[in-house]
Amino acid sequence: MTTYITTPIYYVNAQPHLGHAYTTIVADAYSRYRRLTGDTVRFQTGTDEHGDKIAEAAAKEDVPPKVYADRISALFRETWPLLDIQPDHFIRTTDAQHVAVVQSILQQVHASGDIYFDEYSGLYCRGCERFLTEKELVDGLCPDHQVPPQEIAEQNYFFRMSRYQERLIRHIHDNPEFITPERYRNEVLSFLSEPLEDLCISRPKSRLTWGIELPFDSGFVTYVWFDALINYLTGIGYPDGVDFERYWSVAEHVIAKDILKPHAIYWPTMLMSMGLPLYRRLHVHGYWNVDDTKMSKSIGNVVRPAQLVEEYGVDTLRYFTLREMSFGLDASFNRDAIIARKNSDLANDIGNLFSRSVAMLQKYTAGLVPSPDSSGDAVLQQAVEQMLPIYREAMDGFQFHRALQAVWEVISQANKYIVTNEPWVLAKDPTRAIRLHTVLYNLAECLRLLTMVLRPIMPGAAAKMARGLGLDPDHELVSSLAGCGRWGLLPVGTELQPTASLFPRVEKEKTGESQPAAGKKKAETKAETTTAANVLTFDQFQNVDLRVAEIIVAEKIKKSEKLLQLTVLVPEQRTIVAGIGEYYTPQQLVGKQVLVVANMKPATLMGIESQGMVLAARTMVDGKERLVLATVSDEIPAGSKVA
Numbered sequence: 001m002t003t004y005i006t007t008p009i010y011y012v013n014a015q016p017h018l019g020h021a022y023t024t025i026v027a028d029a030y031s032r033y034r035r036l037t038g039d040t041v042r043f044q045t046g047t048d049e050h051g052d053k054i055a056e057a058a059a060k061e062d063v064p065p066k067v068y069a070d071r072i073s074a075l076f077r078e079t080w081p082l083l084d085i086q087p088d089h090f091i092r093t094t095d096a097q098h099v100a101v102v103q104s105i106l107q108q109v110h111a112s113g114d115i116y117f118d119e120y121s122g123l124y125c126r127g128c129e130r131f132l133t134e135k136e137l138v139d140g141l142c143p144d145h146q147v148p149p150q151e152i153a154e155q156n157y158f159f160r161m162s163r164y165q166e167r168l169i170r171h172i173h174d175n176p177e178f179i180t181p182e183r184y185r186n187e188v189l190s191f192l193s194e195p196l197e198d199l200c201i202s203r204p205k206s207r208l209t210w211g212i213e214l215p216f217d218s219g220f221v222t223y224v225w226f227d228a229l230i231n232y233l234t235g236i237g238y239p240d241g242v243d244f245e246r247y248w249s250v251a252e253h254v255i256a257k258d259i260l261k262p263h264a265i266y267w268p269t270m271l272m273s274m275g276l277p278l279y280r281r282l283h284v285h286g287y288w289n290v291d292d293t294k295m296s297k298s299i300g301n302v303v304r305p306a307q308l309v310e311e312y313g314v315d316t317l318r319y320f321t322l323r324e325m326s327f328g329l330d331a332s333f334n335r336d337a338i339i340a341r342k343n344s345d346l347a348n349d350i351g352n353l354f355s356r357s358v359a360m361l362q363k364y365t366a367g368l369v370p371s372p373d374s375s376g377d378a379v380l381q382q383a384v385e386q387m388l389p390i391y392r393e394a395m396d397g398f399q400f401h402r403a404l405q406a407v408w409e410v411i412s413q414a415n416k417y418i419v420t421n422e423p424w425v426l427a428k429d430p431t432r433a434i435r436l437h438t439v440l441y442n443l444a445e446c447l448r449l450l451t452m453v454l455r456p457i458m459p460g461a462a463a464k465m466a467r468g469l470g471l472d473p474d475h476e477l478v479s480s481l482a483g484c485g486r487w488g489l490l491p492v493g494t495e496l497q498p499t500a501s502l503f504p505r506v507e508k509e510k511t512g513e514s515q516p517a518a519g520k521k522k523a524e525t526k527a528e529t530t531t532a533a534n535v536l537t538f539d540q541f542q543n544v545d546l547r548v549a550e551i552i553v554a555e556k557i558k559k560s561e562k563l564l565q566l567t568v569l570v571p572e573q574r575t576i577v578a579g580i581g582e583y584y585t586p587q588q589l590v591g592k593q594v595l596v597v598a599n600m601k602p603a604t605l606m607g608i609e610s611q612g613m614v615l616a617a618r619t620m621v622d623g624k625e626r627l628v629l630a631t632v633s634d635e636i637p638a639g640s641k642v643a
């Protein structure tokens with residue numbers, strides 16, 4: 001099968017923000033998902049570079065429009081790799097091939113009688129770059145831009161859109177998936193229940209020169225939409241490129257609700273007039289607001305994707321946006337929400353599951369995938385087999401949040417599976433080795449299938465997980481849902497690899513937003529100074545968060561004899577720098593359960609942030625100091641509180 005997925009081409013009068021990033025992440029995740037199912041995929045994005053708004057922005061900076069467009073277009077192109085977005089083609093409406101094809105299409109449609117010249121007066125919104133009908137206005141203002149439209153009367157060229165109205169209505173009725181989610185399909189049908197006006201497709205050069213000249217009248221340039229929408233064809237080599245042949249019949253467009261009408265009405269009627277088949281599906285999503293407020297330059301709350309990547313990491317940003325927004329509805333971005341998702345869904349749930357499982361495989365089966373007992377339990381197999389069809393249906397239908405909910409159901413079952421089966425108890429009894437191996441095999445195989453389904457959402461984390469499982473990130477066992485989406489394929493004997501933490505936790509303070517209030521700080525200082533230094537009240541002791549931590553990775557720190565970097569589970573994953581390098585080798589530490597103070601203020605040692613303190617007893621041996629780690633007498637779940 002083949003897939004052709006596109007994003008809108010973005011205007012170059014503004015820099016990329018969270019809204020642009022979301023649409024493009026969606027298209028990227030979908031294209032990666034289709035590749036996972038075995039499709040040949042073409043994914044296109046780009047920039048829309050003609051029109052009033054761009055000419056105006058360039059004039060403000062006193063540069064020619066093309067120079068300005070080059071600069072902002074490059075910003076979009078350079079932003080996408082930061083988000084692990086990999087389009088196959090980036091189209092610009094100033095590309096010579098695009099310009100030539102737009103002109104030849106105009107010529108063809110004009111010759112067929114679907115373009116005519118007329119006098120027109122109407123209400124024009126510069127923000128929307130189109131005429132609005134009286135009905136669309138709210139209190140006399142454009143509902144999207146909150147400005148009164150301009151009354152414009154001039155002679156222009158028009159496209160006979162009205163001629164195709166009935167055919168379009170029929171097409172929408174006959175193809176329930178043509179516009180989704182359903183609310184937008186209904187919105188379009190309701191709009192089409194009134195007579196459709198023809199579409200103004202030109203601007204006189206006296207008013208706008210920055211556009212594509214009409215081939216049949218050099219006094220005019222095309223109206224933005226007739227230029228922009230055609231990018232979906234020129235980008236695949238219309239009229240006679242092989243990619244056009246291969247991809248056009250399966251085209252799917254992703255947009256937000258702001259440009260529904262041009263995509264659901266102008267575009268299909270243009271295609272009808274050109275004698276081309278219509279695109280297959282139009283996927284319409286809602287708007288991202290910020291802290292429940294519309295994102296806008298004037299409010300100063302525009303969120304830049306590159307900054308979010310820097311603060312939270314690319315996988316977290318991709319996961320957060322796809323998990324948080326119900327496709328079709330509006331969603332609100334705020335920093336606490338992204339931190340909460342990172343710490344809970346990523347660090348605690350999947351990060352923890354992965355590091356605990358790999359650490360146990362390292363400890364109990366020497367890092368090799370063990371052989372399971374075929375009559376062992378099928379708890380995780382059933383969980384995965386239930387999830388896969390839900391995941392596929394949801395991904396096919398752009399219901400990313402539902403797909404992720406189904407995946408997290410498995411993650412939570414796998415975490416429970418560890419607690420229920422207590423591999424550390426099984427490991428103590430040699431007669432239960434087969435059971436231990438079955439439990440560990442099930443965990444490893446579950447992680448392989450989780451790696452696969454997370455790949456479209458978080459390609460970076462999935463690659464790390466694959467490597468941890470001893471597989472190349474592009475190995476078919478983690479990259480082919482079609483070939484390897486069945487339980488039981490992970491080869492026995494596969495050698496796991498040590499991996500760094502998948503998702504280090506973020507502390508709120510780091511963002512500079514959640515500093516304690518001044519009053520609170522003062523009160524704490526007072527308590528500190530009025531208590532005698534060597535007497536601890538019960539309340540003070542209760543404030544110390546002592547916990548059992550399991551060491552899953554231990555590494556030497558370059559240029560330091562004394563310090564070791566420990567990755568521990570408490571039960572979430574943390575990094576702790578401990579001054580025990582003279583007394584323990586890293587190998588002696590992996591798998592050990594030690595006591596830690598879990599609520600220490602983070603401190604940076606040798607450039608590494610230490611999020612806790614390991615407890616050790618201090619003694620003297622032959623006149624030399626020695627540290628012995630404090631531990632528990634029996635193995636118990638990581639994170640248990642020390643009372």
Ligand code: MSP
Pocket residue numbers: 007008009010011012018019020022023048228229230231254255256257258259286287288289295
């Ligand atoms: N150039 C036209 C599109 C032509 S397509 C043939 C255009 N450009 S735009 O730069 O304004 O981009 C609009 C698109 O950006 C939306 O449809 C959506 O994909 C994305 N978003 C812009 N702001 C957004 C939000 N606040 N929230 C979600 N997506 C948003 O229109």
